[in-house]
Amino acid sequence: MSLSMDGPAMPADGADEIIHQPLRLRIMAALNSLPKREPLDFTRLRTSVKATDGNLGAHLGTLERAGYVEIHKDFVGKRPRTRVSISPAGRLAFARHVAFLRAVIDQGSGPP
Amino acid sequence: MEISSNQALEALEEVQDAQRRVATLRGYGYAAPYFLLWGCVWVVGFLGGYFLPAWQGRGWAGLDLAGFAGTVLIMRHQRSVAQRSLGVRTSSRTFWRILALLATAVGFLYATYAVFQPQRSAQFAVFPALLCGSIYIGIGLWRGMRWVVGGVALAAFALLGYFLLPQYMMLWMAAAGGGTLLTTGFWLSRG
Numbered sequence: 583m584s585l586s587m588d589g590p591a592m593p594a595d596g597a598d599e600i601i602h603q604p605l606r607l608r609i610m611a612a613l614n615s616l617p618k619r620e621p622l623d624f625t626r627l628r629t630s631v632k633a634t635d636g637n638l639g640a641h642l643g644t645l646e647r648a649g650y651v652e653i654h655k656d657f658v659g660k661r662p663r664t665r666v667s668i669s670p671a672g673r674l675a676f677a678r679h680v681a682f683l684r685a686v687i688d689q690g691s692g693p694p
Numbered sequence: 695m696e697i698s699s700n701q702a703l704e705a706l707e708e709v710q711d712a713q714r715r716v717a718t719l720r721g722y723g724y725a726a727p728y729f730l731l732w733g734c735v736w737v738v739g740f741l742g743g744y745f746l747p748a749w750q751g752r753g754w755a756g757l758d759l760a761g762f763a764g765t766v767l768i769m770r771h772q773r774s775v776a777q778r779s780l781g782v783r784t785s786s787r788t789f790w791r792i793l794a795l796l797a798t799a800v801g802f803l804y805a806t807y808a809v810f811q812p813q814r815s816a817q818f819a820v821f822p823a824l825l826c827g828s829i830y831i832g833i834g835l836w837r838g839m840r841w842v843v844g845g846v847a848l849a850a851f852a853l854l855g856y857f858l859l860p861q862y863m864m865l866w867m868a869a870a871g872g873g874t875l876l877t878t879g880f881w882l883s884r885g
Contacts, residue, residue, distance in 0.1 A: 597697060602697075602705075604705075604708060607705055607708055607709065607712075608708055608709075608711075608712040609712075611708065611709040611710075611712035611713050612712040612713065612715070612716040614713075615712075615713040615716050615717065616716065616720075620776075622716065623885060624885075625884070625885030626716075626719050626720075626723070626885040627716075627885075628885060629715070629719060629885045630712055630715040630716045630719055631712055631715075680706070680709065683697075683702040683705050683706050684702075684706070686697055686698075686699055686702035687699050687702045687703055687706070689699070690698065690699020690700075690702070
């Protein structure tokens with residue numbers, strides 16, 4: 583007998599409630615895939631995570647307040663530019679959250 | 695808050711999807727300036743071929759050299775930006791691989807001309823577009839749909855000009871060929 587993938591729901595003790603929100607999870611995944619210290623343009627991040635400007639800005643604010651991302655604003659010529667990078671604390675929190683998700687899957691699909 | 699294994703699986707799939715899209719968009723960003731550079735080379739080269747047919751041989755050789763030099767400059771710039779951003783010295787392997795790929799494509803082009811001896815200027819003009827279009831389509835199968843669209847457009851415009859407008863092929867390739875490279879470059883540079 584094997585458990586289905588829709589097995590019993592687990593309490594999310596190990597889940598990071600800030601990262602768990604779907605758009606914030608995508609933002610963190612996108613930024614975490616970049617090399618250390620490399621930022622991503624706001625517009626490129628928006629396309630990567632399929633978000634609107636306002637929605638992305640609001641969720642980036644939440645992640646920035648949690649210390650998970652750093653937002654860099656500057657000018658290229660006269661054009662304002664916003665770039666976002668993941669902080670070391672953000673990388674750690676993301677890694678822990680992904681490990682938690684994997685553990686949930688392992689428990690749900692493993693042998694009884 | 696409770697999470698089922700299905701929700702966890704969906705979340706991990708979202709993670710993979712976001713990572714894949716970022717990799718694709720970063721690749722587009724790196725490729726864009728090369729398309730813009732070679733788009734300019736094509737516009738100048740084919741316009742020169744139309745208005746000054748005698749210049750074609752040496753003119754194209756000079757433009758190809760200029761394109762090579764520009765390619766090297768862009769690559770060096772991108773590498774130095776990456777090194778400043780990362781704070782470490784990055785490998786030069788990619789740099790040499792891309793240069794070798796470019797040299798191979800140009801060598802293949804001139805070797806094919808030497809072997810098949812095309813007689814008409816339209817034949818000279820259509821072949822680089824078909825070659826580049828095929829390469830872009832091949833790259834796009836791994837690196838993203840914008841490459842494929844650019845490659846298909848380039849090859850299709852070239853064939854259209856070759857069969858329907860052979861007497862204006864140089865002018866057509868300056869507008870449609872160079873224009874496709876420039877448009878693809880702008881598209882790749884967007885987020």
